[in-house]
Amino acid sequence: MAVTAALVKELREKTGAGMMDCKKALTETNGDLEAAIDWLRTKGLAAAAKKSGRVAAEGLVAVATSGLKGTAVEINSETDFVARNDTFQSFVANVADLALAHGADIEALNAAAYPDSGRTVAEELTHNIVTIGENMTFRRVAELSVTDGVVVPYVHNAVKAGLGKIGVLVALESTGDKHKLESLGKQIAMHVAATAPQSLSTDDLDPEAVERERAVLVEQARDSGRPDEIIAKMVEGRLRKFYQEVVLLEQTFVIDNETKIAKVVENAAKDVGAPVTLAGFVRFQLGEGIEREETDFAAEVAAQLAS
Numbered sequence: 001m002a003v004t005a006a007l008v009k010e011l012r013e014k015t016g017a018g019m020m021d022c023k024k025a026l027t028e029t030n031g032d033l034e035a036a037i038d039w040l041r042t043k044g045l046a047a048a049a050k051k052s053g054r055v056a057a058e059g060l061v062a063v064a065t066s067g068l069k070g071t072a073v074e075i076n077s078e079t080d081f082v083a084r085n086d087t088f089q090s091f092v093a094n095v096a097d098l099a100l101a102h103g104a105d106i107e108a109l110n111a112a113a114y115p116d117s118g119r120t121v122a123e124e125l126t127h128n129i130v131t132i133g134e135n136m137t138f139r140r141v142a143e144l145s146v147t148d149g150v151v152v153p154y155v156h157n158a159v160k161a162g163l164g165k166i167g168v169l170v171a172l173e174s175t176g177d178k179h180k181l182e183s184l185g186k187q188i189a190m191h192v193a194a195t196a197p198q199s200l201s202t203d204d205l206d207p208e209a210v211e212r213e214r215a216v217l218v219e220q221a222r223d224s225g226r227p228d229e230i231i232a233k234m235v236e237g238r239l240r241k242f243y244q245e246v247v248l249l250e251q252t253f254v255i256d257n258e259t260k261i262a263k264v265v266e267n268a269a270k271d272v273g274a275p276v277t278l279a280g281f282v283r284f285q286l287g288e289g290i291e292r293e294e295t296d297f298a299a300e301v302a303a304q305l306a307s
Helices: 004-017 021-030 031-043 045-051 086-102 104-110 121-132 178-197 207-222 230-247 260-271 297-306
Strands: 059-066 068-079 136-145 151-158 166-173 278-287
Touching: 004 021, 021 260, 031 230, 059 086, 059 151, 059 166, 068 086, 068 151, 068 166, 068 278, 068 297, 086 104, 086 121, 086 136, 104 121, 104 136, 121 136, 136 166, 136 278, 166 178, 178 260, 178 278, 260 278, 260 297
Parallel strands: none
Antiparallel strands: 059 068, 068 136, 151 166, 166 278
């Protein structure tokens, strides 16, 4: 029997599973709707789909490094309780390790074979949703690499090695002493965790963010009633202060509270025995940017008891 769009739509409405999963189920069962429903159920996809509408803003961030490369991933769950689950923790850590081989491409990672399971990463995630009973999402992945130097991982308040709610990678290019570079990278990574810079340099800063800040500063300066040429100077001075707050190389090092990060990196050349370049950083904070649902816990429990 031909798999039509109408049949896919009907199966999707009956199970809540994704369109591609419904198409695959119908293909596997030669268009038999009831058999396709059973196929989805055996794969856990129908049950997982029912949970897919729930907001998943908890979970874990993981960082992993190997050789000259590092990766960071964020995988979300609905509750912090699940983030303390050993199965979930192992899954997040394994995905970070797999990213070292497959790169910062979620589609490629989802299609990668998950170790010792006979499933792909995406299928293992679905399996965990069904087994653990909460919605989960593989939200994002990033990688850093150097040609010569180090990529240093850091997790703030780690729940296990490489796992926590704030994960950082720092890439330092240098032919110098790698042990000393690691130490410097760890300090800068701790700084990044604390200050949450928006960019590495002023050139990397989002132009829209700069223009928004400039517009606010212009309006504030105009309220002073000063001439336009004075206002222009005031705005440029305040923009420099803005850069010092949000640009990593312009920030003041939290370790000594006086040296600019760019100078810290420059000064490190003497210690490590070669010039050092801060090539990049990644900072993932769990749930940042996710709109969380405000729920009335008492009402939620009452509703469950009444159902």
